[in-house]
Amino acid sequence: MRIVVSRLDEFPPGERRIVQAGRRSIGVFRVGDKFYALNNHCPHQGGPLCLGATQPWVRSGGPGEYVLDESESLVACPWHGWEYDLATGQSFLGPGEPPARTYDVSVEVGAGEPRGGRMPGPYVAETFPVHVEDAYVVVDTSGGTRRTGTTRGER
Amino acid sequence: MTTSTGTAVGNGTIDAEVHCTPATIAELVPYLDPYWRTYVLEGGLTISAAQGGAYPPQAPTSATPAARSAGAFPAREAADVRARVLDPGRLRAAVLVCTASFTSNRNPYYEAALTRAVNDWLIAEWLDSDERLRASMVVPTLDTDAAVAEIERIGDHPGIVQVVLPVRTDAPWGNKRHRALLRAAAEHDLVVGLHAWGRTGNAATPSGITHSYLEDYLANSQIIVQAQVASLVTEGVFAELPRLRVALLECGFSWLPALMWRFDKDWKGVWREVPWLDAKPSDIVRRHVRLTSTPAQLPRDPVQVRQFLDTFDAGAMLMYASDHPHDHGSGHERLLSALSPAETEAVLAGNAAGWYALG
Numbered sequence: 438m439r440i441v442v443s444r445l446d447e448f449p450p451g452e453r454r455i456v457q458a459g460r461r462s463i464g465v466f467r468v469g470d471k472f473y474a475l476n477n478h479c480p481h482q483g484g485p486l487c488l489g490a491t492q493p494w495v496r497s498g499g500p501g502e503y504v505l506d507e508s509e510s511l512v513a514c515p516w517h518g519w520e521y522d523l524a525t526g527q528s529f530l531g532p533g534e535p536p537a538r539t540y541d542v543s544v545e546v547g548a549g550e551p552r553g554g555r556m557p558g559p560y561v562a563e564t565f566p567v568h569v570e571d572a573y574v575v576v577d578t579s580g581g582t583r584r585t586g587t588t589r590g591e592r
Numbered sequence: 593m594t595t596s597t598g599t600a601v602g603n604g605t606i607d608a609e610v611h612c613t614p615a616t617i618a619e620l621v622p623y624l625d626p627y628w629r630t631y632v633l634e635g636g637l638t639i640s641a642a643q644g645g646a647y648p649p650q651a652p653t654s655a656t657p658a659a660r661s662a663g664a665f666p667a668r669e670a671a672d673v674r675a676r677v678l679d680p681g682r683l684r685a686a687v688l689v690c691t692a693s694f695t696s697n698r699n700p701y702y703e704a705a706l707t708r709a710v711n712d713w714l715i716a717e718w719l720d721s722d723e724r725l726r727a728s729m730v731v732p733t734l735d736t737d738a739a740v741a742e743i744e745r746i747g748d749h750p751g752i753v754q755v756v757l758p759v760r761t762d763a764p765w766g767n768k769r770h771r772a773l774l775r776a777a778a779e780h781d782l783v784v785g786l787h788a789w790g791r792t793g794n795a796a797t798p799s800g801i802t803h804s805y806l807e808d809y810l811a812n813s814q815i816i817v818q819a820q821v822a823s824l825v826t827e828g829v830f831a832e833l834p835r836l837r838v839a840l841l842e843c844g845f846s847w848l849p850a851l852m853w854r855f856d857k858d859w860k861g862v863w864r865e866v867p868w869l870d871a872k873p874s875d876i877v878r879r880h881v882r883l884t885s886t887p888a889q890l891p892r893d894p895v896q897v898r899q900f901l902d903t904f905d906a907g908a909m910l911m912y913a914s915d916h917p918h919d920h921g922s923g924h925e926r927l928l929s930a931l932s933p934a935e936t937e938a939v940l941a942g943n944a945a946g947w948y949a950l951g
Contacts, residue, residue, distance in 0.1 A: 501768075502868065
């Protein structure tokens, strides 16, 4: 299932959207120009994972040294703090724990040629021809777990 | 063969902790500089086997019946240890611990002089008298520079295998202010031993001073040593000093699995605060810490003992110690009877041989 999440220009970096796909709730995150989508269900105890805080990795070469990664790539469940990699859904709290389900996110343009620099959208209304232009954020629930975030402009 | 603790040991056993002490401070006076001889004399300073209340002479825990009947406890001279520990146990080696300086006053210069004297006394009166003996050197706890200097002075002596520190301190041993001391020990390939007790003024609990010996005694294993393990791991001591080996002496071990369980869990939640940890705390402890087998605080049911030992791989983590002359009851027999033959060999000799590089 492909779900249109938002117009790109209404989804600035650092924000997230929670979308509904049937009975499934999915969190879509924009980190810089990368998009991630994660099942809004913590494998630990079913908490609303995608309502949690996102943070970058922090690395260290020794006591007192803190090196933050440039972008935020972890989300922590608001219930118990379990952290998951946004791109892979991999948890980082213990061995043998299931990853959270992730989904493909793409920035797509609608069929057709750009017009005046504006990109056609994905939908065509049934009764009236509609030119939906500009980029949309679409989440695709039909694929498997994705391993990397999608960069804006990737197809 | 049976030692004073009733433990069956045999050829090749290594005793990782045997206490020794000067009978009085007069024995150390020849090893003190002239200024400090006068200081001791004029101040009426003493040291005692009771160690500021740590080992009350009449407390059943302070000496086994055999050691008590022999009169002097802990041992005052190498012949005592030879007769009561080394020969009866047919030991390959024994690691001496002298904690007499733990109760030093708060003069950092006196503490430095006193620990130097204890070390020179250990070398002259003990190490030189029996090749099976190894010694734990002591260092001042109030002056890190002086502690480092003392390790530089005698840390390479072939009979010195450990720097023994009181488990009770003004600040936990993982604290950054202590790092140079630990680094010096690691660089000289010396184990850092944390031993029960410390200066009398160091409270048994974080909430303050207790009134009973019971609370004071209990705190060593159930409160203080656990705080030290948490400190050493959390502060990144082992990340910074990957060669450092720590031994926990006379602090028990039955608390370890519960602490590790909670330590791992809480680290998972707040790892971001201490990103220098490259593994979960229980793995770091397993790499860098060993514990002496006495006191062995174990249940009576052999099945339960075995289940418990499996929770922390006791066969790899424990080092046999008689803790002569102290009396810790029959727990040690329960421990040995639950070990497999391979584990028994490791606990009685192999683990200590590796940790102390006894060859």
